Amino acid sequence: xxxxxxxxxxxxxxxxxxxxxxxxxxxxxxxxxxxxxxxxxxxxxxxxxxxxxxxxxxxxxxxxxxxxxxxxxxxxxxxxxxxxxxxxxxxxxxxxxxxxxxxxxxxxxxxxxxxxxxxxxxxxxxxxxxxxxxxxxxxxxxxxxxxxxxxxxxxxxxxxxxxxxxxxxxxxxxxxxxxxxxxxxxxxxxxxxxxxxxxxxxxxxxxxxxxxxxxxxxxxxxxxxxxxxxxxxxxxxxxxxxxxxxxxxxxxxxxxxxxxxxxxxxxxxxxxxxxxxxxxxxxxxxxxxxxxxxxxxxxxxxxxxxxxxxxxxxxxxxxxxxxxxxxxxxxxxxxxxxxxxxxxxxxxxxxxxxxxxxxxxxxxxxxxxxxxxxxxxxxxxxxxxxxxxxxxxxxxxxxxxxxxxxxxxxxxxxxxxxxxxxxxxxxxxxxxxxxxxxxxxxxxxxxxxxxxxxxxxxxxxxxxxxxxxxxxxxxxxxxx
Amino acid sequence: xxxxxxxxxxxxxxxxxxxxxxxxxxxxxxxxxxxxxxxxxxxxxxxxxxxxxxxxxxxxxxxxxxxxxxxxxxxxxxxxxxxxxxxxxxxxxxxxxxxxxxxxxxxxxxxxxxxxxxxxxxxxxxxxxxxxxxxxxxxxxxxxxxxxxxxxxxxxxxxxxxxxxxxxxxxxxxxxxxxxxxxxxxxxxxxxxxxxxxxxxxxxxxxxxxxxxxxxxxxxxxxxxxxxxxxxxxxxxxxxxxxxxxxxxxxxxxxxxxxxxxxxxxxxxxxxxxxxxxxxxxxxxxxxxxxxxxxxxxxxxxxxxxxxxxxxxxxxxxxxxxxxxxxxxxxxxxxxxxxxxxxx
Numbered sequence: 001x002x003x004x005x006x007x008x009x010x011x012x013x014x015x016x017x018x019x020x021x022x023x024x025x026x027x028x029x030x031x032x033x034x035x036x037x038x039x040x041x042x043x044x045x046x047x048x049x050x051x052x053x054x055x056x057x058x059x060x061x062x063x064x065x066x067x068x069x070x071x072x073x074x075x076x077x078x079x080x081x082x083x084x085x086x087x088x089x090x091x092x093x094x095x096x097x098x099x100x101x102x103x104x105x106x107x108x109x110x111x112x113x114x115x116x117x118x119x120x121x122x123x124x125x126x127x128x129x130x131x132x133x134x135x136x137x138x139x140x141x142x143x144x145x146x147x148x149x150x151x152x153x154x155x156x157x158x159x160x161x162x163x164x165x166x167x168x169x170x171x172x173x174x175x176x177x178x179x180x181x182x183x184x185x186x187x188x189x190x191x192x193x194x195x196x197x198x199x200x201x202x203x204x205x206x207x208x209x210x211x212x213x214x215x216x217x218x219x220x221x222x223x224x225x226x227x228x229x230x231x232x233x234x235x236x237x238x239x240x241x242x243x244x245x246x247x248x249x250x251x252x253x254x255x256x257x258x259x260x261x262x263x264x265x266x267x268x269x270x271x272x273x274x275x276x277x278x279x280x281x282x283x284x285x286x287x288x289x290x291x292x293x294x295x296x297x298x299x300x301x302x303x304x305x306x307x308x309x310x311x312x313x314x315x316x317x318x319x320x321x322x323x324x325x326x327x328x329x330x331x332x333x334x335x336x337x338x339x340x341x342x343x344x345x346x347x348x349x350x351x352x353x354x355x356x357x358x359x360x361x362x363x364x365x366x367x368x369x370x371x372x373x374x375x376x377x378x379x380x381x382x383x384x385x386x387x388x389x390x391x392x393x394x395x396x397x398x399x400x401x402x403x404x405x406x407x408x409x410x411x412x413x414x415x416x417x418x419x420x421x422x423x424x425x426x427x428x429x430x431x432x433x434x435x436x437x438x439x440x441x442x443x444x445x446x447x448x449x450x451x452x453x454x455x456x457x458x459x460x461x462x463x464x465x466x467x468x469x470x471x472x473x474x475x476x477x478x479x480x
Numbered sequence: 481x482x483x484x485x486x487x488x489x490x491x492x493x494x495x496x497x498x499x500x501x502x503x504x505x506x507x508x509x510x511x512x513x514x515x516x517x518x519x520x521x522x523x524x525x526x527x528x529x530x531x532x533x534x535x536x537x538x539x540x541x542x543x544x545x546x547x548x549x550x551x552x553x554x555x556x557x558x559x560x561x562x563x564x565x566x567x568x569x570x571x572x573x574x575x576x577x578x579x580x581x582x583x584x585x586x587x588x589x590x591x592x593x594x595x596x597x598x599x600x601x602x603x604x605x606x607x608x609x610x611x612x613x614x615x616x617x618x619x620x621x622x623x624x625x626x627x628x629x630x631x632x633x634x635x636x637x638x639x640x641x642x643x644x645x646x647x648x649x650x651x652x653x654x655x656x657x658x659x660x661x662x663x664x665x666x667x668x669x670x671x672x673x674x675x676x677x678x679x680x681x682x683x684x685x686x687x688x689x690x691x692x693x694x695x696x697x698x699x700x701x702x703x704x705x706x707x708x709x710x711x712x713x714x715x716x717x718x719x720x721x722x723x724x725x726x727x728x729x730x731x732x733x734x735x736x737x738x739x740x741x742x743x744x745x746x747x748x749x750x751x752x753x754x755x756x757x758x759x760x761x762x763x764x765x766x767x768x769x770x771x772x773x774x775x776x777x778x779x780x781x782x783x784x785x786x787x788x789x790x791x792x793x794x795x796x797x798x799x800x801x802x803x804x805x806x807x808x809x810x811x812x813x814x815x816x817x818x819x820x821x822x823x824x
Contacts, residue, residue: 080586081586084582084583084585084586085582085583085586087539087542087582088578088579088582088583089579091542091545091546091549091575091578092575092579094546094549094550094553095549095564095571095574095575097553097560097564098553098560098561098563098564098565098571099564099565099568099571099572100565102561102562102564102565102633103561105553105557105560105561105564106557106558106561106632108557109553109554109556109557109558109560109561109783110554110557110783110784110787111787112553112554113550113553113554113555113557113560113783113787114554114787114790114791114794116550116553116554117547117550117551117553117554117791117794118550118794119550120543120546120547120549120550120551121547121550121794121795121798121799121801121802122794122798122801124543124546124547125540125543125547125798125801125802125805126801126805128539128540128542128543129540129543129802129805129806129808129809130805130808130809131536131539131540132535132536132537132539132540132809132812132813133536133808133809133812135536135822136532136535136536136813136822136823137536137812138822139820139822140812140813141812152805180784184631187557189783189784189786189787190783190784190786190787190790191786193790420561420564420565420568420633421565421631421633422565422566422568422633422634422635423565423568423635424635427568427569430569430572431568431569431572434572434576435576438576438579438580442579442583445583445587449587449590452590452591453590
């Protein structure tokens with residue numbers, strides 16, 4: 001009996017009570033996707049806000065200008081909220097590996113587990129250890145020590161991303177392992193730790209994730225402070241915050257263009273089936289177009305849309321004539337199934353990336369010309385742009401993970417073979433319903449409390465005199 | 481087989497994981513115990529003080545669970561897979577309560593409304609108590625054993641997981657944490673709240689002593705595969721004896737009002753309880769009573785020596801760092817709780 005048959009057999013014999021139309025596999029996938037996607041709203045915010053908190057507090061220590069301290073304190077409070085929900089929803093996935101994906105856990109534990117354990121001991125401990133001092137230590141430790149705590153928390157969240165992306169990249173491009181045993185007892189064992197850590201895709205994917213996280217935090221800061229300016233509140237602090245964040249936004253949105261290209265290059269090299277799905281490219285002997293937008297017809301093996309002819313060939317090979325590996329080079333059961341979704345997610349992500357560059361560039365030019373604060377419409381754009389990096393981060397992950405299918409570990413273990421055989425569809429459905437209810441409550445509360453904190457605003461009353469003069473100037477500017 | 485200090489790597493890693501879970505039990509144990517008492521405090525001020533006693537540290541304490549879980553996954557993947565998939569619903573409930581514990585602490589202070597605060601107070605206390613209880617239930621089930629097949633698979637229903645012995649261990653754990661958390665609160669509070677807590681601790685202490693005695697007796701009588709080792713070896717018998725002495729020391733220290741010493745001894749008691757569990761299990765981790773050949777031991781469930789060696793090195797580097805942050809944050813917030821504008 002092959003491994004797959006064995007699994008199907010086991011599941012059948014255990015799940016005699018199933019009356020559900022959905023099977024364990026799809027339910028377990030939905031549950032993991034849902035819980036991880038929900039979780040991923042928060043860590044990028046923590047990383048991105050962490051960066052700005054370090055900049056704000058560091059500037060305060062250097063210059064002793066009160067505005068920076070006000071900003072650091074205000075954003076620490078928002079950070080506490082995102083961090084709290086990030087922690088609460090983060091441990092769920094660690095447990096799900098064992099509960100829902102037991103076969104996966106047995107198969108990869110020797111390799112994957114060490115990355116996860118490293119995350120706990122080197123990253124999460126640092127982050128959570130200093131968090132108490134960051135949140136509650138303002139009046140208890142010297143400013144320099146508090147700054148160390150802020151940097152500690154920020155570095156912790158960056159390190160956390162390292163190990164999680166390493167673990168996930170190993171699933172995309174396994175390296176530094178060998179397979180021992182056969183059938184049900186087959187498993188990957190580590191042979192070279194550093195080869196596992198620096199597997200072919202981990203570095204570029206990590207940079208991609210970091211930059212995406214920075215943008216999420218930066219655009220939240222821009223959104224909130226643009227809103228204050230539109231409401232003519234907290235003007236001095238908001239102008240300062242926007243000046244810093246617009247520059248950061250420009251830098252990181254451009255950096256992301258470069259890193260995004262590196263990542264796509266890596267996917268072409270390491271996971272050609274995934275890249276072919278990204279662009280809906282089927283025929284391996286043909287040169288490949290690059291689509292700005294489009295629609296994939298899987299039956300007809302064609303894409304309808306706006307394209308740059310031969311663009312993908314040029315992007316990957318710097319030559320318009322070189323063919324690109326297409327989906328037809330892979331057996332039917334080794335291609336991603338949801339090709340059109342993968343195509344759409346990928347293209348939307350790229351489009352949002354471009355839009356972020358456009359917004360940042362325009363805002364930066366206006367800032368340089370000293371006119372940014374005069375354009376109400378531009379401030380409104382900044383208010384709503386907060387959703388863009390969030391959506392792009394989600395889309396990018398969905399494209400990456402769905403593009404890896406049908407493999408859970410690329411080329412080694414199929415998603416359908418990775419489940420817990422002892423777990424029934426009813427159990428997964430029960431927990432899925434529970435998570436849906438709890439997360440709906442969490443999201444409602446998060447949005448409500450975030451709005452409340454934003455409405456309350458930074459405690460800049462001590463700068464009231466300063467504020468009044470700013471307000472008068474600002475009103476003058478707007479009315480001109 | 482590679483050894484270090486005369487111990488082979490799987491055994492060493494078993495000890496490391498035991499140490500991590502003991503650390504978790506000692507540290508998050510007092511948070512959960514403090515949560516258990518939360519509704520016993522009636523005044524808003526008292527509840528705020530109690531919450532802020534654990535406020536700056538609970539998150540760092542929960543990290544020990546994350547690391548412990550990761551260490552089990554990495555060191556004994558088969559145990560991780562079998563245990564977590566077998567106890568599916570208890571673990572899912574555990575996750576839900578972990579979420580509610582975290583957000584209750586975070587959200588409670590964000591609104592003034594009475595119903596809002598009351599809701600999060602109840603949620604915090606129920607979640608903390610259920611977490612303590614469920615941790616005990618998992619330990620009880622591990623001690624009972626699982627009837628796994630040759631592939632390490634077993635299905636356990638929720639009522640099956642809530643068998644009498646596991647429920648007993650669940651309540652024992654709850655009582656232990658309630659005592660431990662109560663003593664922690666007595667170190668962090670003053671005035672009337674302080675005297676109220678010192679009165680409440682006594683109940684938890686008596687409950688724990690009684691439940692601990694009953695579950696030990698139960699294990700001796702009905703779980704011979706677990707208690708044989710201890711009841712037959714006079715040296716190992718010293719461990720439960722030390723645990724009993726450590727427990728007996730707590731009322732003495734409390735009556736002398738030496739709360740910090742009492743806290744040290746309730747921590748020791750917690751650790752010794754974990755040591756008893758570890759000694760009873762070793763070298764088996766998950767025992768399969770019907771077919772002992774299917775049991776998962778530190779040897780047949782361990783990751784490769786290479787992997788264990790790498791992780792032992794990581795633990796050796798990481799542990800002093802974790803210890804450093806932990807000491808730093810506890811020193812910063814040492815002494816009685818003082819509420820300020822950054823408090824919950």
